[in-house]
Amino acid sequence: MKRARIVYGGSIHHAKEHEGNLLLDNGTLVGEEEVVWLPPVEPKTVFALGLNYADHASELAFQAPSEPLVFLKGPNTFIGHKGQTVRPADATYMHYECELAVVISKTARKVKAEDAYNFVRGYTIANDYAIRDYLENYYRPNLRVKNRDTCTPIGPWLVDAEDIQNPMNLTLKTYVNGELTQEGNTKDMIFSIPVLIEYLSSFMTLNAGDIILTGTPKGSVDTPVGAQVITEIEGLGRLANTIVG
Template sequence: MKYARICYQGETLDVTVENNNDVRLKDGRLLKEADVEWLPPAMGNMFALGLNYADHAEELEFKAPTEPLVFIKSPTTYTGHLKNTWRPDHVDYMHYECELVAVMGKKARNVSQAEALSYVAGYTLCNDYAIRDYLENYYRPNLRVKNRDSTTPVGPYIITTDEVPDPSTLTLRTWINGELKQEGTTADMIFNVPYLIEYLSSFMTLQPGDMIATGTPKGLADVKPGDKVVVEMEGIGSLTNFIVTESEYFKKYGTNALGE
């Protein structure tokens, strides 16, 4: 089952998603993908992994970590499927990061790896854009790199765990303007989803709606205004968004418009 949050005719709705991303309303009506505004499907905290693929660590000329490198993204960074993401003016390099996201379904504290997946409601995708100009330390991405408003597309929906029996064997890809730029597999994660849930819940409580973004493999490229970026994952779906300039974004939406 796939479920999503949308805005339709000015109202925020929880809906189910069918083939071709058709949206089923609770009254039975079926809407096309382009007829609704897609919102991030979950709004909890996001725990994001740095260097969780060995080939990506090598790409950046770093040793693979021996303990998860985790940072937190606030909900103001999220945006939805088919929305715009802005590239800051006057920066040299901004890249995508296609990531599998595990969405927590119930409160988790001191959960073992053996039990971990029973705490997951489902999976979604995110594109964890990074502005490399401001990176001070690959091991601890600072706020200007990873926590800008509306620069982390999430969605389009959450697919329940019964439809993704093994999250550790999924192929992921990123496309820019129809050109394949990145391809990898979740089998190459250093720390898989059960390990990350055990690790995080050993010292804090994970809440329903919290998300764990599991990192990206090698194959990064700069994105420019005008680009259409699609991240996709086998068995889960694809997430599309569009790059615009900082000045264009805030001229259109204003400084208080988040999640556009």
């Protein structure tokens, strides 16, 4: 099932996809163009992976890491489908990152990889913009690179885990102004979803609503003001976003 959080009629609603429309929690059926989209889940602790695709690491002239490179993201960086991302006036290179986002379903502590999918509620799409001008270290991006307000669109749907047969074999694509600029597959992750859940839960407790952003493949290009960016993941839909000044 595809689930969403939206604003309609001045109120926040949970909704489900229904024949190309949205069925709200109060029984109202509305069109997708009639609502304001919110992140499909309210982010709690958010873990983001750096250099989790070997081709992306090579693209940046780095060796693939031997241990997951993880940083944290604050909740104010997230916006919904069709939202606007602010590009700083002094930025010379700001690029998207199409990423599979994994939403945790329940408390997880010291989980083994073979049991990890039992702790996944579902999946959504994240576009984790980075401003390279502010980057000091690819291995540990600083706050100005990865925690900027409006710089992580997420959604539009949270798709239930049982509806995705194999999350480790999904095609990812990004389009800028209608042109395909990035394409990859989750099977090329260096650290798989089960490995990441085992790794993170080995030293800290994961909670329901926590999110893991699993990294992006190669294909980063600059996104100027006015660019229309669509990130797409097989089975999860298309996340649209606009760059503004």
